[in-house]
Amino acid sequence: MTDIEERQSLLGNVNGESEAEEPGKQMSAISDPTRLLHRIVVLIFMCFLGFGSYFCYDNPAALQTDVVQDMNLNTSQFMQLYAWYSWPNVILCFLGGFLLDRVFGIRLGTIIFSLFVCVGQVIFAAGALLNRFWLMEVGRFVFGIGGESLSVAQNTYAVNWFKGKELNLVFGLQLSMARLGSTVNMNIMGWVYSRVADLIGSKGPSTLGTALMIASVTCFFSLVCALVLGYLDRRAERILKKEQGKTGEVIKLTDVKDFPLSLWLIFIICVGYYVAIFPFIGLGQVFFIEKFNFSPAEARAINSVVYIISAPASPFLGFLVDKTGRNVIWVMCAVVTTLAAHMMLAFTFWNPWIAMSLLGVSYSLLACALWPMVAFVVPDHQLGTAYGFMQSIQNLGLALISMAAGAILDNRGYLFLEVFFCACICISLIAVVVLYLVDFLQAGEMNLSAAARARLYEETRLQEEARLQKEAPSDSE
Known part of the structure; x- marks a missing residue:
């Protein structure tokens, strides 16, 4: 690590001295970065890193009826709370990934993004307290600056610590904790709002703002996790004597134009899929009340089923996926199942628990299989930028679709909205099929079996060791 990077680190030793510890020597299993127990500790903090962001992201959905009534909004205005979250990330996710790779480093960048999440949620709550909807929009904008970039940092941390046979499982665990945050939000924020209303004696902007301010505690908890994780990552880097960017290659903004076709197809799958999930959940509460005559409590419960199922199913x-490989096939299964679930919701009156349960399983499966594939097609020094660009495009889609969904719902109703979501899923399905063909023709790594992928990694490791041994004499000179 360079002297400049050393000075930039917030978490290094005060006197700048390196640790004398060596992996495996006079160190307990929990303190040795090479041991599984230590990596499990790191994984715990890694999972809680996004808990607050995901808990607060869907605060509007959990309180949809209350937000609309207390702030006197229509559906299009309500969906602006999601659009304003997504708009900054059209650019900032990509820049956030680039900053992680090139400027801040993973540790400092994660702390900065966590701070944005905390500040944004406080501004959002203050806007409700002051009965200023424009201030709530500003809060969601600031919250968005940190929220999606924090996800980029979380993904990059996961690859740095667990690339190999554990990566899909780690992504599943991270998703599980994120969805746990969303699930708790969906099921507890209505209760929090009611208790605050009882204490204040009436409902209104002050009640809404107080409930949202209470929710901000989860964001500060995640900030603490970012600080601890940064310390552990810094310590492991010193003990293992490894540097970020092992190859010495540096990411450049112009590298984006050289991203492979398979990565762009992953981007299309991501956008086409997620725009049919998050905007639907954002509007789902009223959908279940109107179409299936559910009570508000029942509607909140079924609207959170996707997250409830995702929490235990993702790991x-x-x-x-880790044990079988074949990531592209699993992604295809997830997309087809999601399309079936949306068609059930659109064209039948079957018990919606069936469709929402399918949606929960398929959503979990897609996240576990899709996101790790980025690490299969780009080198390590480009991971932050690749993940950032992926989330930038995703947020562009979410911002546009959130606005479109609100307008469709106000003008044409839920049936047209569901048909629109089905069309988005069909675009994702076409991209999956093309990705399968491209990977097959290029003899790529994405759809290899777990055994074949393990053999490939072993061959790569041996080749790297041979290269280092060959270069060792010249280095010593």
Whole structure:
């Protein structure tokens, strides 16, 4: 690590001295970065890193009826709270990934993004307290600056610590904790709002703002996790004597034009899929009330089923993908199942628990299989930028679709909205099929079995060791 990077680190030793510890020597299993127990500790903080962001992201959905009534909004205005979250990330996710790779480094960048999440949520709550909807929009904008970039940092941390046979499982665990945050939000924020209303004696902007301010505590908890994770990552880097960017290659903004076709197809799958998930959940509460005559409490419960199922299913499905490989096939299964679920919601009156349960399983499966594929097609020094660009495009889609969904709902109703979501999923399905063909023709790594991928990694490791041994004499000179 360079002297400049050393000075930039917030988490280094005060006197700048390196640690004398060596992995495996006079160190307990929990303090040795090479041991599984230590990596499990790191994974715990890594998972909680995004808990606050995901908990607060869907605060509007959990309180949809209350937000609309207390702030006197229509559906289009309500969906602006999601659009304003997504707009900054059209650019900033990409820049956030670039800053992680080139400027801040993973540790400092993660702390900065966590601070934005905390400040944004406080501004959002203050806007409600002051009965200023424009201030709530500003809060969601600031919250968005940190929220998606923090996800980029979380993904980059996961690859740095767990690239190999554990990566799909780790992505599943991270998704599980994120969805746990969303699930708790969906099921507890209505209760929090009611308790605050009882204490104040009436409902209104002050009640809404107080409830949202209470929710901000989760964001500060995640900031603490970012600080601890940064310390552990810094310590491991010193003990293992490894530097960020092992190859010495540096990411450049112009590298984006050289991203492979398979990565662009992953981007299309991501956008086409997620725009049919998050905007739907954002509007789902009223949908279940109007179409299926559910009570508000029942509507909140079923609207959170996707997250409830995702929390326990994601680690299991990530483990399954790790053991079998074939990521592209799993992604295809997830997209087809999601399309079936949306068609059930659109064209039948079957019990919606069936469709929402399918949606929960398929959503979990796609995240476990899709996001790790980025690490299969770009080098390590470009990971932050690649993940950032992926989330930038995703947020552009979410911002546009959130606005379109609100307008469609106000003008044409839920049936047209569901048909629109089905069309988005069909675009994602076409991209999956093309990705399968491209990977097959290029003999790529994305759809290899777990055993074949393990052999490939072993061959790569041996080749790297041979290269280092060959270069060792010249280095000593």
